[in-house]
Amino acid sequence: MVLDQPTNLPEGAHVQVMFDPAANGERSEQPDICCDGTPWDDSAGGRRKWLDWFDALGPAFRDEEAEQLQLMLRRMRNEQKPLQAQRDLMIEKMFD
Numbered sequence: 054m055v056l057d058q059p060t061n062l063p064e065g066a067h068v069q070v071m072f073d074p075a076a077n078g079e080r081s082e083q084p085d086i087c088c089d090g091t092p093w094d095d096s097a098g099g100r101r102k103w104l105d106w107f108d109a110l111g112p113a114f115r116d117e118e119a120e121q122l123q124l125m126l127r128r129m130r131n132e133q134k135p136l137q138a139q140r141d142l143m144i145e146k147m148f149d
Contacts, residue, residue, distance in 0.1 A: 085093035
């Protein structure tokens with residue numbers, strides 16, 4: 054990204070970039086495009102075709118991998134539980 058002018062942002066500053074096609078005189082109603090560049094088919098038939106394709110996909114994980122993932126998530130949740138009260142206090146202080 055190239056800025057029109059230099060800026061002096063502090064280290065770690067959060068920056069939000071938004072594209073406004075109307076500012077450049079472009080149409081703001083651009084069609085949705087698939088990753089292969091074809092127009093997205095948002096008709097009932099197009100949605101049905103996509104759902105059929107999605108439903109035909111195999112599982113993302115084998116049984117053993119899914120079990121390992123569930124164990125890891127459970128461990129992480131258990132590690133985080135003691136910290137919840139501390140986070141709740143921090144959030145309360147933000148709104149005082």
